[in-house]
Amino acid sequence: MTNSYQYKTFETAWCPGCGDFSILESLEWALTELELKPHEVLIVGGIGQAAKTPQYLNVNGFAGLHGRALPPAAAAKIANHNLKVIINTGDGDSYGEGGNHFIHNIRRNVDMSHFVHNNQIYGLTKGQSSPTSDIGHVTDFTPDGVVNQALNPILTAIALGAGFVARAFSGDKEHLKEMMKEAINYNGYALVDILQPCVSFNKVNTFAWYKKRVYKVTGDDSYNPNDKIEAMTKAMEWGDKIPLGVIYREDKESYMDHFDFLKENTLLETPYDNKLIQSFIEEFMQ
Amino acid sequence: MIGGAAGQGMDTLASAFSQILHKRGYQIFTLQDYMSRVRGGHNFFQIRFSNEKVKSHSEELDGIIALNQETLDWHIGRLKPNGFVFADEEVKSEDKRLITIHAKKIAKEAGNIKTISSVTLGALTKLFGMDETFVKEIFGEKFDGEVTEQNMSSFKKGQELVDSRYEVEEGESKKTMLIQTNEAIALGALAAGLKFYSAYPMTPSTSIMSYLSRKAKNAKMVVEQAEDELAAINMAIGASYAGVRAMTGTSGGGFSLMTEGLGLAGIGEIPLVIAVIQRPGPATGLPTRTEQSDLKFVINASQGEFGRMVIAVRNPEDAFYQTTRAFNLADKYQIPVIILGDQYLSDALQTIEPFDLDRISIDRYLADPKDYENGKVYNRYELTESGISPRLVPGIVPGTAVNIDSDEHDVVGNITEEAAVRIDMVEKRARKFELLKTELIEPELLGEKNMDVLLVGWGSTYSPISEAVDKLNETGEKKYGALVFGDIWPLPQKKLMEKSQIAKTIINVEQNHDGQLASLIRQETGITMAASVLKFDGRPLSASEISSKVKEANR
DSSP: OOOTTOOOSSOOOSOTTOHHHHHHHHHHHHHHHTTOOGGGEEEEEOSSSGGGGGGGSSSEEEEOOTTOSHHHHHHHHHHOTTSEEEEEEEHIIIIIITHHHHHHHHHHOOSEEEEEEEOSEETTTTSEEOTTOOTTOOOSSOTTOOOSOOOOHHHHHHHHTOSEEEEEETTOHHHHHHHHHHHHHSSSEEEEEEEOOOTTTOSSSOHHHHHHHEEEOTTOTTOOTTOHHHHHHHHTOOSSOEEEEEEEEOOOOOGGGGOGGGTTSOGGGOOOOHHHHHHHHHHTBO | OEEEEETSSHHHHHHHHHHHHHHTTOEEEEEEEOOSOSSEEEEEEEEEEESSOOOSOOSSEEEEEESSHHHHHHHGGGEEEEEEEEEOTTSOOOOTTEEEOOHHHHHHHTTOGGGHHHHHHHHHHHHTTOOSTTHHHHHHHHSOHHHHHHHHHHHHHHHHHSOOOOOOOOOOOOSOEEEEHHHHHHHHHHHTTEEEEEEOOOTTTHHHHHHHHHHHHHHTOEEEEOSSHHHHHHHHHHHHHTTSEEEEEEOHHHHHHHHHHHHHHHHHTOOEEEEEEEOSOSTTOOTTSOOOOOHHHHHHOSSSOOOOEEEEOOSHHHHHHHHHHHHHHHHHHTOEEEEEEEHHHHHOEEEEOOOOGGGOOOOOOOOOGGGGTTSOOOOTTOOOSSSOOOOOOTTSSTTOOOEEESSOBOTTSOBOOOHHHHHHHHHHHHHHHHHHGGGOOOOEEEEOSSOSEEEEEEGGGHHHHHHHHHHHHHHOSSOEEEEEESEEESOOOHHHHHHHHHOSEEEEEESSSSOHHHHHHHHHHOOOOSEEEEOOSSSOOOHHHHHHHHHHHTO
16 A cells, blocks of 8 residues: 555564554554645654554654653643644553553543554563453463453543543454544544554464454444443453444543633644733732 | 741741731741641741841741740740740740730630731731731732731731830832742743643642642643653653643652653653752652752763753742753753752742843744755754754644654664664764853852852852851951852863862862762862761751851861
């Protein structure tokens, strides 16, 4: 596929067959269909294989610190809300190292999309368990199997009050692209947890493992993603059957909607007012 | 001095008295000493006023207002022989200087027990021969109509309790600001065009955020309380990347969490201003007290090598002007700049000359978007002679991409491990730091130019050192001078080298145990100290302490 976001000229650091390729492809596709110009898009990553995404797209990129993708992304959006801000980063970055930012950026509800490449394993550090590894998963650091319970990002996000919570699978690029587009268009924090096989380090949750279990709620008229209780029940499904699609959606005011002065200008464009500063100085005088 | 337990109304009393003095045209310095608790404990304010400039606190007291027994017991030793103590009936003492003020009883009679402070304020002002001028206005700003009247009635009754004792000249300074240094930092940031401030509350830095929060809507800026200091610094970095002036603030403990972000600003070359308001550490330390023990920490924080600047603020004027300069330097060199303060200075309330906006400028040093509108390739980390690359704001020029990477990166901003590129980038960042060294501000020289004894200090001890040097020079035995550093990293060396040739003895004066400035000076210049005046009990150094310790060390 050729488009204005196409791969930069150098090699990616991903393994052949990695789910990241499909995610990247779906993202390019989504951005193209949304007719966003490359300079209007900012992709933010933390550290990890998924977090390398900004390097491979011809858009503005911010590859920050491990676990810290959400804070600079939110602030960049606040500073210039004309930017479309998208976070691409992994399960370790999002739910482990960055857990506190995950919680509080849901509360903050800045208009941005958070695409979590969730392969249930640590890839860059070569095969340790992640916060989403299931109990019993044998890894480098857990030779007798993981004993900690897996974090359920979908259920957590809904419980914390996220207004857009979706799950997708890197093996279904068309559906993934649609989820991305919806998330990008949503006014507020939008989470898309993307199931993604790690061909090198996760021998449990393979492409076939996911393929056998996933099914879509998208297009299923009997499912109502606006019903929080129904969504939470759906979010708890994991194991033999794994639901894909928008699990929960609620339209509400985002962070920026609370600032009247940002309705005309971006923060970046707000003019400096010398007289106002002088009046602040005078408030300290007799 | 006004002392008591938290919750007894000291703040109201001290603030009202300071405001009366300010409005009457006196120069004031109010020291705040408080414990880390919301109720109880022992807290006090020390107010010093004069027609002359008052720059610091004094150990000796003319009067004590003891809202509890502890205040009297602990501080009576500092009271001058002809001083006074005001206290309510429950505070007991045989001391002849005690004047019992039945404030509680009178306040009750006035119909509002909460007006106790106003009774005391009435008696206090009367002692100095001051009437009710400005008092109603000050109450009116704080209370609604009925409560103002009740306070006025208590105030008037208070005035009847004592006779005037001191003859004070009329105040002469009718055009001054009454301000805390943290407020001066915040105001400096606003004057510099600050648009985004993210922080997590931490004593004694919190009042910067409080002031900005009050002004945010009016100033059309965003103040965000972050979930932790990691988020606070990373948010400020994100906002700065997107092109607005951004800042964060904290104390040592919070800065410990920010060290990783500091490195990101370093390698990412993202301008950032951080206010670090010190308190005694390590870990939680003494949360509400003062120390200068984070100098080496802020200079060395974060892994790897990168340029940063540290400016220690010396008084509210310095805090204001240096904060505006910090933003310009951060933008010019694309580095983190740390404003280093401490509790003593940050909480002290003092009168100063009004800030002059004509003295400041806003210099953004951004690349001109027009240069890239015709398809010219934009590289965020272009190699240049100065080491400073053109900085473009993302999202405004079609066809450009602004890429930041915390990994070592090439000129575009993409990850690389190539040895040659790594060398280029390290050297590029180092060149910026060398250039920065050419525009440092040398430390201020106080006292005698051709001194026998040279004191060196930094930051908040500026005013106590300045008074101490004057006092020492009055004795006429030896000639004393001092250099007090504001810019402290990179360390300006010219004046120090020059004066170290003249002085026979050099003594460092610092609020820490290890003598961190002395160590920094030795590291950078090889100059060693003959003696040290150090204090690390969490309480501020006064001019008289400095002069007596200097004399002792110099005997």
